[in-house]
Amino acid sequence: MATAQKEKQAQQKEFDPKIIAFLCNWCSYAAADLAGSSRLQYPSNIRTIRIPCTGRLNPLLVIKALNKGADGILVSGCHPGDCHYIDGNYYARRRFTMLKDLLEFSGVEPERLNFTWCSAAEGRRFAEIVRKVVERVESVGPWQGFLSEPDVVAEKEAGEIEDGEFL
Amino acid sequence: MxxxxxxxxxxxxxxxxxxxxxxxxxxxxxxxxxxxxxxxxxxxxxxxxxxxxxxxxxxxxxxxxxxxxxxxxxxxxxxxxxxxxxxxxxxxxxxxxxxxxxxxxxxxxxxxxxxxxxxxxxxxxxxxxxxxxxxxxxxxxxxxxxxEGVKYLLEDMTPAERKEHYSREFSRCTQCYACRDACPVCYCDHCYVESNQPEWLEEGSSADKDMIFHLMRTMHMPGRCVNCGACEMACPEGIEMRSMTTHLYHRAKELYNYRPGISPEQPTLFSDFDKEDSEPGFL
Structure with a gap:
């Protein structure tokens, strides 16, 4: 009985999403810092990657992060007009809009793809954003990959082809 | 006529x-x-x-x-x-x-x-x-x-249906890169698929790697794809992949009023911006 209970508990265990946060060095990363030094609480689900500018973030990296098993993505940079490199985030905005469109079109839930702006002074806003993003990702559950389940299962079941089948 | x-x-x-x-x-x-x-x-x-x-x-x-x-x-x-x-x-x-x-x-x-x-x-x-x-x-x-009344491919499907569709289609992909080679606007000397530093695509072929290849290829296409259908015509497996690039083609038209190759003077989609660009779906 004890084992059955444990299993049940394990099943009921809350889904703990893994969220990759690409943060701009000049604003959002500093905002995360500020949130920390102001002792603001926010979920520990994000894994921060510091980038020099959102304009530097290759959209393929987002695809790759999802491929490697991240449940959600957060990209945050300076507010439009406040870019340290003058216009990096304007370029990024177009790119991310297209990336988001492509991924949503091919079946990724929009809740997993989060893009936002957050300045260095907005520690409070950063904590709020993280809470919101975690909530959004939790609402769609664990990430199952870019392909729909039955086909992946079918391929795994098929496994290696026997030599005889070729003949 | x-x-x-x-x-x-x-x-x-x-x-x-x-x-x-x-x-x-x-x-x-x-x-x-x-x-x-x-x-x-x-x-x-x-x-x-x-x-x-x-x-x-x-x-x-x-x-x-x-x-x-x-x-x-x-x-x-x-x-x-x-x-x-x-x-x-x-x-x-x-x-x-x-x-x-x-x-x-x-x-x-x-x-x-x-x-x-x-x-x-x-x-x-x-x-x-x-x-x-x-x-x-x-x-x-x-x-x-x-x-009039012509709809672009898969426009009416739900994302879940499309996911299933692509899972089925890309399971046939052998990563021969014919779609890339046939594409008129894919011309880099050093393509990301052959790059091993950084390694965008891992070696070996499986259904999800094929999907990654196509997603990454499509991500190079917004603002470039002229919607000619050469990728699909070249595919030896007859995989329907144009719907992805076509979707971005139509979205770029809706959002930025941008159609690639309409005039030799126009800047490319990603080398240009408008301060008033919309932010659909941003937090």
Whole structure:
């Protein structure tokens, strides 16, 4: 009985999403810092990657992060007009809009793809954003990959082809 | 009215002779009957006597614009379908090839290519740039009448249905990269798929890796894809992949009023921005 209970508990265990946060060095990363030094609480689900500018973030990296098993993505940079490199985030905005469109079109839930702006002074806003993003990702559950389940299962079941089948 | 293949072929042969007489070109790139395959293949004509080899048929699927890049320092003539002319305009806008080195024979009122689904939703039936044209121009009203009610591929499906669709389609992908090679606007010397530093695509082939390849390829396409359908025509497995690039093509049109290769002067989608760009779905 004890084992059955444990299993049940394990099943009921809350889904703990893994969220990759690409943060701009000049604003959002500093905002995360500020949130920390102001002792603001926010979920520990994000894994921060510091980038020099959102304009530097290759959209393929987002695809790759999802491929490697991240449940959600957060990209945050300076507010439009406040870019340290003058216009990096304007370029990024177009790119991310297209990336988001492509991924949503091919079946990724929009809740997993989060893009936002957050300045260095907005520690409070950063904590709020993280809470919101975690909530959004939790609402769609664990990430199952870019392909729909039955086909992946079918391929795994098929496994290696026997030599005889070729003949 | 779209012109007939016969008329276009006849006019092409006449104009080819004219082009040879008026310009000192290295060669004229056009479509001709393959000597061994019997299919319509790209041919490189060196002198006016060969002009009668030129044809235009419903299986003239290859995009000739890509063949020009190899010889770009020389003056070349090319037979350009409207989609090809857009690819050329895109090359010029990116500074990839000089307009002065091109003699473009555009095909007006293109009747389309057999089996290419892109032709049914084609929004450019006349060449955007041309020095010579064959056939009668198709009027804007006529084009709009033809396009009325036409929906782009998979537009009506739900994301979950599309996910299933792509899972099924890409399970056949062997990663031969024919789609990349056939694409007129895929021309990097060093492609991301062959890059191992950083390694975008891991070695080996499996359904999810094929999907990653296609997602990454498509992500290079917004603002470049001229919606010609060459990728799909080239695919030996008959995988339907155009819907992804087409979706981005239409989205860029909706959001930024941007259509690639519409004029040689226009900046590319990602090298330009508007401070007032919308942010759909941003937090």
């Amino acid at each position: 779209a012109n007939s293949y016969k008329e276009i072929t006849k006019e092409l042969q006449e104009i080819a002779a004219e082009v040879f007489a008026e310009h000192e070109i290295k060669h004229l790139v056009g479509f001709g009957r393959g000597e061994f395959s019997g299919l319509t293949e790209p041919v490189f004509l060196k002198n006016p006597e060969e002009a009668e080899r030129l044809i235009f048929q419903d299986d003239a699927a290859p995009m000739l614009s890509k063949y020009l890049l190899k010889y770009k320092p020389d003056l070349q003539a090319v037979v350009a379908k409207p989609c090809d002319s857009r690819a050329l305009a895109y090359y010029i806008s990116e500074g990839k090839i000089s307009r002065d080195n091109l003699v473009i024979i555009g095909i007006n009122g293109c009747p389309g290519i057999e089996g290419n689904t892109a032709c049914q939703e084609c929004d450019t039936r006349n060449p955007v740039i041309a020095d010579y044209t064959v056939g009668e121009e198709m009027s804007q009203q006529e084009l709009e009448a033809e396009l």
